[in-house]
Amino acid sequence: MKRRLAVLAAVLITLTASVLTFVNPAYAATGLHIEGRNIVEANGNTFVMRGINHMHTWYAGQTGSFADMKAAGANTVRVVLSGGRWTANTAADVTNVINLCKANRLICVLENHDTTGYGEDGAAYTLDQAVNYWIGLKSVLTGQENYVVINIGNEPIGNTNPSQWTAATVAAIQRMRTNGFEHLLMIDAPNWGQDWQYVMRDNAQTVLDADTRDNTVLSIHMYAVFNTASSITAYLDHFQSRGWPLVIGEFGWQFDSGQVDDQTLMAAAQARGIGYLGWSWAGNTDPILDMTNSFNAASLTTWGQRIVNGANGLKATSKEATIFGGVQPSSPGSSSPSPSSPSPSASSPSPSPSNPVPGACTATYAIAGQWPGGFQGEVKVTAGSAVKSWTVTWTYANGQTVNNAWSATVTSSGSTVTARNVSYNGTLAAGQSTSFGFLGSWTGTNSVPTLTCSAT
Template sequence: MRKKLATAAGALLTLASAVLAAPAAAQAEPQRTAQTGTAGAAQGGTRAGTPADTQAVPGFRVADGRLLDATGRDFVLRGVNHAHTWYPARTPQALKDIKALGANSVRVVLATGDRWAKNDTADVAGVVAQCKQNRLVCVLEAHDTTGYGEQAGAVSLSRAVDYWISVKDAVRGQEKYVILNIGNEPHGNGTSGVTPWTADTKNAIGRMRAAGFAHTLMVDAPNWGQDWSFTMRDHAAEVFAADPARNTVFSVHMYGVFNTAEKVRDYLNRFTSQRLPLVVGEFGDMHSDGDPDEAAIMSTARQLGIGYLGWSWSGNGGGVEYLDMATGFDASRLTAWGRRIFSGADGIQQTAKEAGVFGGDGPVTAGCAVGYRLSDWGTSFNADVTIRNTGTTTVKGWQLAFAFPGDQRLHHVWNAKAVQQGSEVRATHESWTETIPAGGSVSFGFSGSSTGANGVPAGFTLNGAACSVS
């Protein structure tokens, strides 16, 4: 079955035309088209990767169907998508905000130069550096393949491989930090999109390996990523076996096709039962092609240890602005979808663990005490915050959470990154303040505005553990 909403498709094409005529720095995302389908049958099992298969891999690797980081620890992607190629000037702050809200990874939209202005080697290297600075695993994807065979102007996976080879120097040696998503939603609907997916994907993986890429590779499903034909599900084992490195992860995009918990659970379980590595590379809380069951997506992903990357941080257009998590790229103005994915049940803040390559299996907390010195001038104020490690273990990487006691608004922050949701504030370290030695301390500060009475927050937690207030 195939469904395509003409109004959404028309909005996409109109916006895409405007994008092609726009300067690179101002380009806007030609977001989701509405593609959907029906359910189908089951498939048998296989084992995806063993430590012996992948022991020479220098960074992320797949072992027994699980994604491991460079330290050998299980790593579950918990993050969001950011449309870098249309909003490059927004990227530095966006990555800081995404990290401050608790994500361990970000999927970054890049362009090959075929449909949108190319993100060249220098630009890609800059994105990787910013991901590392913010301790985010960087999933890089080539977007020009979206809907190939159905969408006018979309290019093949082979063309995407040409792009990766052209920017190889940007990711060479970054296998510990970078996963390469070869092409976004590389086939549309219908026979023209479904039939060649397996061969095209196997060929793309083979060319990437022949070109010397040792990274974990991510491959998207056909049917605009939603795999309603079950082509990826039923041929994933074959594709995985074709990778000489046995280091490929599969990605499904869950929108209107996955509108019930039963459909979500069945699809995800088919992969885990075969020990095939899968992530939900995109999903939302609503869509023009139906109402995805985001609660089932997030809870089932947690239960099965499957990664997810929500779409998207900000900047959506073409009638799907409701998929923005932050209004106008402002982390202090999260939408209902933004609040749901970051702080809701089974959300990022509850389930994300930082990659071991950044210093461990997530931040470690010793005993802590917090000093909060307030300088109040009525409608504006400054606060100087000192975090003291009262334990015997070094803390490397931290997040301090607290709630303002009244109607205070955060403005500028120094020596940390911070975001505010309502009265709640989450501050995370900068690179120069990330380590708190045993018996030592770090300090940061911020300015803000207030109406009515001001005061010191009643309590603080450091990496989830309560601190004394000094």
């Protein structure tokens, strides 16, 4: 009897250990991670990507686009980088990109574009080479797990021998983990990202199991292969039914019947809690896929209007990551109707400078977009000398109100508004600038107030 009890106890201990192992996934203790099929923040809050792709490696000077994409409702930006196929993005540049994301309260998906079309495009890099690039950047990526997702390689296999994708992807994930990366990893499909031969779909579990940290999300790119509602929903449902984490890492719009059914895509993603990242803000060789005209946030294209202001678009469905704290600036529809157009009205006032305080700071107020009953404001703060914190105040003359704000803590008392820096943008060197934005309401007149800026 004692022997049986001892055996039974051993079995129970083994089963208990197995259960404990099962319910304690090996994701990073802090940072974005996977639970089931969801992306989750360190505090347990589910985060659904709603964002835009930005071709940074070819347009590194367009740093203002980060604030513009945030103002358009994005909670995530997928940033195109290169390790050498094009002009390499250095550690210093990547650090600046991460800081731009954080300053604009955006989750930053960093992707290596060098791998695009490997096996079919002779210039493409291998996934192993992409991992080398990330290893070279490890010093600036470590510690950013709350804010950064690493998309190891963009569209890493073309249409030639797509079956090689599985082994190459498994090896890349394992090398990333062996080299100490704790970040959430994003994995693109083969077939130029569109997986029309279903290699990713049919080998998804093998790839997910390869991650010792259980912290990988799969990414499908949807273009002409997904030009019908049924093709989109069938693909998404396959992953959902199996509990596999998936995001739509790129997609365009249905500018003709042979292109992706973007309206179904956004609605289906919203219904299933799946993230999506539209391609792209601006700069395409074929501008049909540009969301803006020449990076001008006030001039949205048809595609831009669809993804920014559509029924299941960014402004209607995006929620800011809770890591940034404060109010949720990305869903203005909850407090005021979404605009039919984000473009400034013809009568929008010019930017108004603050009353300068010598040696402290100045601030400039501008109306970035205006529509019946609502508007988007932006304030730029510039330090006259080195400062550690700043405060901007103004008083509205026409009854305007601030509803949501980002990159500043904004409070109102009657018609007086006070904006204070947040943790990451209070310290400014002499001559350095930062900015914050907000969504407001107005009736009748929307005049620009006079600002006062003070700093310590």
